[in-house]
Amino acid sequence: MSLSPSGPLTDAFGPNATMELVHPAAPGPMPWWRSAVVYEIYPRSFADADGDGVGDLTGVRAHLDHLAHLGVDAIWLNPFYVSGWVDGGFDVIDHRAVDPRLGTIADFDAVIYKAHDVGLKVIIDLVPNHTSDRHPWFQAAIAAGPDSPQAGLYVVRPGRGAHGELPPNQWKSKFGGSAWTRFPGNATDPVHWYLHLFDVHQPDLNWQNPLVRAEYISIMRFWLERGVDGFRVDNAHALIKADGLPNEAPDWVSPVGNPAAAEAAEHAMRRGERDAPLSAPRRDVGPQWDQELVHEVYREWRTVIEEYPGERILVGEAWVSPPERLARYVRSDEMNQAFNFEFLAAGWNAPDLRTAIAGTVEALDAVDAPATWVLSNHDVIRHLTRLSLPPDQAWAGGLDPNQRMPEPAAALRRARAATLLMLALPGAAYVYQGEELGLPEDASLPENALEDPTWRRSGFTVRGRDGARVPLPWVADAPNFGFSTARVPWLPLPPGWRDLAADRQRSVPGSTYETYRAALWLRRRLELGTGSLARLHGLSGLPSESVLAFVNRTTLVVANLGTDPLRLPSGLMVLHASSDLPLADDDAVLVPPDTTVWIDLA
Ligand code: GLC
Numbered sequence: 322m323s324l325s326p327s328g329p330l331t332d333a334f335g336p337n338a339t340m341e342l343v344h345p346a347a348p349g350p351m352p353w354w355r356s357a358v359v360y361e362i363y364p365r366s367f368a369d370a371d372g373d374g375v376g377d378l379t380g381v382r383a384h385l386d387h388l389a390h391l392g393v394d395a396i397w398l399n400p401f402y403v404s405g406w407v408d409g410g411f412d413v414i415d416h417r418a419v420d421p422r423l424g425t426i427a428d429f430d431a432v433i434y435k436a437h438d439v440g441l442k443v444i445i446d447l448v449p450n451h452t453s454d455r456h457p458w459f460q461a462a463i464a465a466g467p468d469s470p471q472a473g474l475y476v477v478r479p480g481r482g483a484h485g486e487l488p489p490n491q492w493k494s495k496f497g498g499s500a501w502t503r504f505p506g507n508a509t510d511p512v513h514w515y516l517h518l519f520d521v522h523q524p525d526l527n528w529q530n531p532l533v534r535a536e537y538i539s540i541m542r543f544w545l546e547r548g549v550d551g552f553r554v555d556n557a558h559a560l561i562k563a564d565g566l567p568n569e570a571p572d573w574v575s576p577v578g579n580p581a582a583a584e585a586a587e588h589a590m591r592r593g594e595r596d597a598p599l600s601a602p603r604r605d606v607g608p609q610w611d612q613e614l615v616h617e618v619y620r621e622w623r624t625v626i627e628e629y630p631g632e633r634i635l636v637g638e639a640w641v642s643p644p645e646r647l648a649r650y651v652r653s654d655e656m657n658q659a660f661n662f663e664f665l666a667a668g669w670n671a672p673d674l675r676t677a678i679a680g681t682v683e684a685l686d687a688v689d690a691p692a693t694w695v696l697s698n699h700d701v702i703r704h705l706t707r708l709s710l711p712p713d714q715a716w717a718g719g720l721d722p723n724q725r726m727p728e729p730a731a732a733l734r735r736a737r738a739a740t741l742l743m744l745a746l747p748g749a750a751y752v753y754q755g756e757e758l759g760l761p762e763d764a765s766l767p768e769n770a771l772e773d774p775t776w777r778r779s780g781f782t783v784r785g786r787d788g789a790r791v792p793l794p795w796v797a798d799a800p801n802f803g804f805s806t807a808r809v810p811w812l813p814l815p816p817g818w819r820d821l822a823a824d825r826q827r828s829v830p831g832s833t834y835e836t837y838r839a840a841l842w843l844r845r846r847l848e849l850g851t852g853s854l855a856r857l858h859g860l861s862g863l864p865s866e867s868v869l870a871f872v873n874r875t876t877l878v879v880a881n882l883g884t885d886p887l888r889l890p891s892g893l894m895v896l897h898a899s900s901d902l903p904l905a906d907d908d909a910v911l912v913p914p915d916t917t918v919w920i921d922l923a
Contacts, residue, residue, distance in 0.1 A: 329922045330857075330877065333890040337859035344682045344747055346874055347851040352632045354551070354657055354749060355691040356850025357394040358841060359444065361753045363699045364401050364423055365409065365811060366792040366804075374807035376792065378424035382432045384795070385439055387823065391757055391834070392841030395442035397553050397636075399699060401429070405453040407522040408496075408774050409699070409790070411446075411555060412453035416540045433548045442550035444636060449537050449618075450556040451523040459524050467504045467513035474533055476516035476525045476562065477504055485511025490568045492609060496520050497778035500609075516566075518559055518609055520774040528560040528618065538625055545626065551634035552626075554619075557650060557659070558639035561615040563608035604642035604662070611641045619655040634658065636693075644684035651690035658749055661693045665701065668715065669708040669735060669915075671869045671882045678746065678871075682854055685748075692748030696739055697756050703789050705736035706762035718775060719784030720764035733759050734915045737836055737899040738880055741917035742869065744840045745878040747852045752837075755793050758821045759833035763791045763812075770812055787812060797822035836899065843897055843919065849873050862888065875923035879912060887912040894921040 330338050347355070368380030378401060388396060400410035401423045410420070419426050436443045452459060462472040467479075480501075481487040488501035495518055502521045504513040516525045526533050541552065605611065619635065626633040635656040641647050642663065650659045661681050667673040681692050696704035707715045709727030714720070726732075736759065743750055766787055768776075773785025791812050796803030797819045801810050819825075826832035844850060852873040857863075863870055867883030876896065881887040886903075889910040895902065897919040898912075905911045912918050 329893065330860075330872075333893055334857075334860040334862070337861075339858045340855040340872055341858060342853060342855045343679060344686055344854040346747070346848075346853040351851050353394060353442065354632060354634045356747070356749060356848075357442070358392070358744070358750045358752060358844070358850070359395040359397050360388055360391070360393040361397045361399065361698055361751055363399045363409075363754060363790055366790050367754055368793065368795065368803075369805035369807065369810065372806040373422065374805050374810040375422050376804070377422070378419065378428040378432050382428070382435050385432070385435050385441060389439040389441060390827075391838055392845065393441070393752065395444055395550065396436060397444040397751070398432075398446065400446045400448060405455050405522055406772075407453070408520050409772070411448050412451070412455075412520065412523045413448050414453045414455045414457075416448075417543050430547060437548070443548070444551040444553055444634070445544060445549050446555055447537070447541065447552040448555040449526065449528075450559040451517065451519060451525045454522045454524055463504075463506045466506060467509060472504070472513075474527055474530055476527050476566075477513055478516070478566065479511040480514050482511075485509075485513065488514050489516075490566050492516070492518070492566075492569065492607075494519060494521075494778060496774045497780075497783065516562075518556075520778065522774075525562075526560075528615075534618065534621070538621070541622065541625055545629045545633060549633070550631065551636060551657070553636045553638065554656065555638055557619070557637035557656070558605060558611045558615065558641050559609060560618060561612040563612055567608050569607035569609075605640045606642075611639070611646060616649065616652075616655060619650065623654055623656070636660070644680045645687075647681075648684040648688045648690065651685065652688045653690075658691060658693050660695055660751070662695075664743075665695050665698075665704075668712060669739060669882055671865065671867055671880075674742075674869055674882075675865075678854070679856070682747070692746065693751060694743045694746050694748060695751040695753075696736075696743055697753035697789070698751070699753065699790055700786055701789065703753070703756065703760060703762040704739060705732050705756070705759060706764075708732070708735050708739055717783075718779075719773070719786060720762055720788055721784055722765050724764045726761070726764060729761065731915070732761065733833065734900050737833060738882075738915045738917040740837065741840055741897065741899040741919065742878065742880045744844050745849055745871075745873055745876065745917075745919060747850060747854055747873055749850065753789075757834050757837040758794065758823060758826060760791075760793075760818070760821060762788045763815050764788055765815055766791070766812060772811075791815070794818045794822040795824065797825045831901065839897055847874060847876050847896075847919075849876060852876075862890075872922065875921065877920040877922050878917065879920065880917040881912045881914055884914050886914065889918075889920075895919070896921050 365376045367376040368384050369376050370379035402413045403415035403418045403420045404410045405412045458474050465471040467477050478489040479485045492500040494500045501514040504515050517523050637650045637656045637659040647659050650656050663677040667677040685692050709732040771787050773787050775783050775785030792804040792810050794802030802822050826834035855872040857870050869880040891909045893910050895918050899917045903911050
């Protein structure tokens with residue numbers, strides 16, 4: 322649909338300037354989650370209140386005012402449950418209890434209470450694909466043997482070969498190596514194996530078993546009754562495996578028909594990426610992922626959360642592609658949102674970002690779901706660093722001290738430009754703790770500090786995700802920059818982070834923190850989250866290879882991804898910019914490279 326542009330656009334860019342509406346603004350008030358900005362908290366690294374070197378729930382509570390002041394709408398808490406801590410809490414031993422290192426259930430209740438009091442919703446992680454191997458269910462399975470009903474809660478199979486000495490198939494763990502480990506306990510003939518798509522300490526549950534389904538509904542009710550506003554569903558696309566657990570071959574085609582995904586798998590395979598660690602930007606394709614029956618699970622969950630008052634939500638983590646596949650997870654009777662990794666993986670490149678944005682919005686509009694936008698999380702290299710690295714390094718699975726790091730000021734500038742672009746898009750946005758302080762990836766961690774299972778399972782070659790999980794600096798002049806009073810926190814903070822500490826940035830005009838805060842305030846005021854998306858055509862002077870421009874409601878957003886400054890016509894009113902704009906001799910707007918501006922067309 323083409324619209325006649327508003328006066329200021331034609332005045333500024335000439336009579337040929339037109340807008341093409343891709344996504345209309347919401348006609349009226351919408352549920353909170355359709356436009357929310359959600360702040361992801363990795364609790365171990367957020368704030369340590371009890372001085373043991375590990376962040377905790379009381380530390381989270383102590384800083385909720387910081388988040389309310391920043392202007393986000395919700396927090397998403399990564400796992401805080403009793404865990405083996407082999408995979409940063411994603412190996413859960415008890416889904417209904419808080420790990421003593423992170424606090425108590427009373428501390429959790431206090432987080433919810435305070436969050437709601439300051440106007441923040443609370444989303445928590447739910448990890449349904451696997452448990453810890455120390456979970457009572459897996460322990461009972463070991464005690465009862467591989468043919469027992471207890472083992473039937475997991476994916477346990479006899480091996481291949483005369484005595485089952487070979488794993489049941491060739492599936493690989495996302496953290497490296499085989500996805501199968503011999504089932505522990507007494508020797509059996511044939512040998513039995515259990516499946517773990519992730520670490521050996523994370524056995525996959527059998528989602529064809531009704532007891533597993535019932536247990537997760539009960540877990541959800543436990544937390545819904547304590548007041549959580551939603552769940553982020555870990556590996557939502559992994560729960561159901563294809564019947565018969567077939568090997569994946571280069572020509573493997575999904576039984577639900579997905580030629581594009583099959584092609585992506587083939588390319589990945591040819592490039593030898595099938596063994597690549599988790600953080601590679603590939604989407605998951607194969608008989609372990611994105612199976613039709615998984616949608617039954619979410620239909621049932623949706624009916625559960627809707628029994629509770631308030632607008633509670635399900636957010637899926639599903640590394641599937643293309644966006645049409647993702648859209649299937651957010652059909653009106655399934656989840657509310659799913660993370661959009663197309664945008665995250667696009668890199669700093671106008672044509673790719675344009676495709677990712679339009680593709681996402683169109684696919685999600687078809688099912689009336691909001692888009693989500695994310696640049697950083699606890700699994701990928703922080704976007705400040707990643708967007709300034711060559712693609713092969715950006716997705717190498719962690720950086721090491723020999724890595725040539727991008728120049729800090731230039732990388733920060735680019736990261737802020739990307740953030741302002743993201744926050745101007747209609748839909749929900751996810752911000753990862755510390756990006757509001759301009760934290761880079763930390764490549765300097767000593768090897769003996771690394772905890773990511775990728776490090777071990779890759780034979781100590783791929784360092785993994787710890788560089789994105791380094792604790793936050795709160796106070797420049799305190800030990801460990803105010804993260805913890807412990808002598809040594811679980812991961813050390815780099816000495817160079819002093820000037821990034823929150824107290825050095827609050828109320829400082831032009832700091833990254835204040836840039837985020839102003840963007841969040843304006844985003845709310847301009848109603849960008851429930852706003853529109855219009856493509857622009859015929860604008861003179863905006864080269865499409867290096868400039869991304871769109872209109873949301875009455876805000877023109879221009880991101881300069883090129884290497885030359887961009888001169889916008891005079892008379893435009895700049896509402897916000899990701900970095901300082903130089904003065905031009907007339908009153909033209911000069912947008913330097915790696916800068917995003919929001920311009921008022923009203
Ligand atoms: C998800 C989490 C990641 C974890 C994995 C296994 O991808 O985000 O941190 O390692 O699931 O649970």
